[in-house]
Amino acid sequence: NAGVTQTPKFQVLKTGQSMTLQCAQDMNHNSMYWYRQDPGMGLRLIYYSASEGTTDKGEVPNGYNVSRLNKREFSLRLESAAPSQTSVYFCASSYGDLVGGYTFGSGTRLTVV
């Protein structure tokens, strides 16, 4: 019962470096999402993929790109990291019609120095 798996759990980057956050789900969900959570705030949607082969911008997409590699995997890439991207990143998945809500991964804590 893995659910949603995110890697890595922690990462420190220097300003300007790039990295990819990986996310995989084993629940046969159609839709996948990337959120960021900053201290004292709720989650803000970065990008989402309603179904395999489609991706769309959320509330805060600037500085990020995504790839829906297949039905299971949805990656988030930071091309040139900035201190403002220091945050906790959560991947989630759902059936798409929201039956049962979202299933979240345990998060990636990213610090950009």
Next chain:
Amino acid sequence: SQQGEEDPQALSIQEGENATMNCSYKTSINNLQWYRQNSGRGLVHLILIRSNEREKHSGRLRVTLDTSKKSSSLLITASRAADTASYFCATARMDSSYKLIFGSGTRLLVRP
């Protein structure tokens, strides 16, 4: 911009008491959901209430929805120390029902 706003931002109660958290939102919704987040962990889905429902129960949880006031409440009865967590409401808008917008959360502390 955030669709849902929780009230209060923080709540401290004694074990055994009931905890009530409120959520207000701005636009018409397809459904509203509540999630729990323990410190340092991911969010866990608690309950979903659709726009045509007024009340829903799940164990010690009771959720109400008033679409005329654009508000919802989450009641946790007979609270336990293990209920200590942050609670978030999230709304799915009518025009994009599979995409959730989260509020800023209520931090609940249940004192033993």
